Amino acid sequence: MMARLAGKRVMVSSWFWIFSLISAFKVKVKTGEDVLLQCQAPRGAAIELIEWIRPDLKSDGYVFFYRDDHSYENYQHPSFQGRVELKNPQLQDGDASVILKNVTINDTGTFECFVGNQGSEPQLISTITVTVPPPGDAAGHKNEEPDGNNRGHVGLAVVKVKTGEDVLLQCQAPRGAAIELLEWIRPDLKSDGYVFFYRNDRAYKNYQHLSFHGRVELRVPQMKDGDVSVILSNVIINDTGTYECRYISSNTGGTEPVTPQLTTITLTVTDSGGGGDKDEGKTDEVTKGREEEDVNVGLVAALSVGTLLLGLVVFVIIAQHLKQAAYQLPPEKLGEQPPV
Template identity: 55%
Template sequence: MEKEKWKMPTLTFSLCLLACFLSFTVSAEITVKPGENVTLQCQSPRGEAITALMWIRSDLNPDTDGCVFFFRENRSYEVYQHPSFRGRVQLRDPEMKDGDVSVILKNVTINDTGTYECRVYVNSKGPELMTTVYLTVTDSGHTAGNTWTEGDKDEGKKEEQNHGLTVGLPVAAVIVLLLVVVAVVGFVIYRQRRQRPDQQVHYRAAVPQQV
């Protein structure tokens, strides 16, 4: 009976941790050089009808300043874009197959540095945040290899792999951390259950042998 009482809170705690973990949106960090093209990747739920797509930058108000990219009714609307992004943003897959709503930002400049958010309208519902991308454009330093060169399929595949690694590393780190915490808690409980106060250790005194 005591074992069942002990298992229930542990199970509830584990489920809460799992729910919190799954509720996180995907985030990525990308560093590129001026003049390059960069792919801002975003994935919406597969099989869901996308009614609209909007990419925004956190320091710009989409209602007054405009957004990075806006797509609705099978076409993009430059009228809703910030002037600095007009003519420089396009869907990586115009058909958005399998929920791919990534966009390509061309000929980046230092002014493109910022936090980009991908918001998707699915089945006539309100916008849902899918991905947050932290983009840094700099002349110096190592780039993350997430640039997109049109017409070069091999390079595009490498970029997608690198981007997946960038996103996957934080996720793997969280999973490993959760496993370590569970292992430590289980070990502590195991030690406590073995070392009960009512348990006594008896020692047998050595009996000298007769000569």
């Protein structure tokens, strides 16, 4: 089976055009916790097949396998049976993410999500590197502040998208948590303003950076299951940069302390249709036209000056001739003799 999976991965590049969004995540989680493995297909995609795999596993079996509206546990690797479920069973808005429960140190590794729609070959959508340190390992507490406040899982993602498209900036709070504050920021922006700001059950447009006005909205307005992802619409080249999601949450009962957490996404926006080349071509045409116009003007000017000089020479010659004619003796009258 793994040989067949490897074959599918080889075919991914030929189907790259189907989905424009590919994500790469790095997640660190502690043993015994649940971890969200994010995978986002295009919104509205008719998903027929989902394959979650661990390429580094030596034995056959999927992490998760879904086809024709059903998941198949008998296709799973034994170590994942009973521990993986879809985050969104209805696959709403193309969400093919899964939740891996009760993680162990053996879950450390690379997870890949392939999605197929309408009979196409499965295509790679996201790659996630999960690190699960051994219990008690100091590395397992790198996400905690010195004061003991746990920042939770720090997610790192790399996303590429083309101009004019919409992009999902994913951020996941604990399921069932009550979100009290949500901030999406661009640390590299020199001016003030948020990408998105939410507090007290509402978003505040006046707190946003002007370039993001009217272009950012919550993917799930009610933030169901802790989904605090946002959709950035109609992306432009200037949207390239680093985005950070920060939120403060507590459980619905209010017995847990407030927990600030962080997710970082590096977004790269490329030109969708060579618009820059077109503009460059237009510029070249304009420049060439101007050069031709300058040549024509120069030629006309040179001809005009030449004509003027030629006319002046002719005028001088004629004037000299007339002058000489004016000083000649008058012709002798017929029959008269010159005086002696």
